[in-house]
Amino acid sequence: MKKAEIKVTVELDEQNIPERMLWESTDSANKEQVPVKSLMMAFWDHNYKNTLRIDLWTKDMPVDEMKRFFYETLQTMGDSFLKATGEENIVEDLRDYCAHFAEKMGIDTRK
Template sequence: MKTAEIKVTVELDDNNVPENILWESTDSANKEAVPVKSMMLALWDHNYKNALRIDLWTKDMSVDEMKIFFFQTLMTMGDSFLRATGETNIIEDLRDYCDHFADKMQIPRS
């Protein structure tokens, strides 16, 4: 059995607000910690049938960056849900909502 480790380091200011977030993985080609401005981690507790979440962002992440981050996260969550369930009808609805979200947030799309 192979084991991989993902490590997230959060540097906090005096008020416990994230200043820096770094992540690294034993499976990554890049062996150095990579700085990021935001993260969302969701885990499924099968015993309690409950999602466990950690959402963090650095104090220098702009609102415009956060809008793009949420848009991209919603889109990729839809992709993951489709791969996991094959539920195409609801994914079309989610993608329609994501288009609406991008329009409302004035997020440029290519």
Template sequence: MKTAEIKLTVTLDDNNVPENIMWESTDSQSKEALPVKSFMLALWDQSYKNTLRIDLWTKDMPVDEMKRFFYETLQTMGDSFLRATGEKNIVEDLRDYCAHFADKMEIKQ
């Protein structure tokens, strides 16, 4: 059995606002931690049947990049949902919403 590890390191300012986020993985091509501006982590708690979440972004992440990050996250959630469930119809609806979101947020697709 193989084990992989993902590590997130968050540097906080005096007000506990993220200044830097670094991530690394034992399966990554890169052997050093890489900087990122934001992450969303969602975990399913089987016992309580709910989602545990951590959403963090650095204080210097531009708003236009945050909009793009949300757009791409919604798109990839659709990909994951389709692979997990095979529910093509609802994923098409989500894709339609993503196009609407991109339009409203003025994100170039």
């Protein structure tokens, strides 16, 4: 059985606010730690039937980049949901919402 490990390193300031975050994976072609400004991780606990989440961002994460990060996360959640369930109709609704979100947040989706 193949195994892979994902490692996230978070450097905190005196108030425990993330200053720097790095991630790496044993299964990645890039063997170096990659700096990131924000991360969202969700895990499904099947015993308790609930979601465990970790949402972190560095104190210097620009607001415009955070808006784009949320937009792209919503889009990719739709991709994952479609792949996992085949529910095309609801994913189209999510795509419509993503377009609305982008418009309200002033996000240029052509990038």
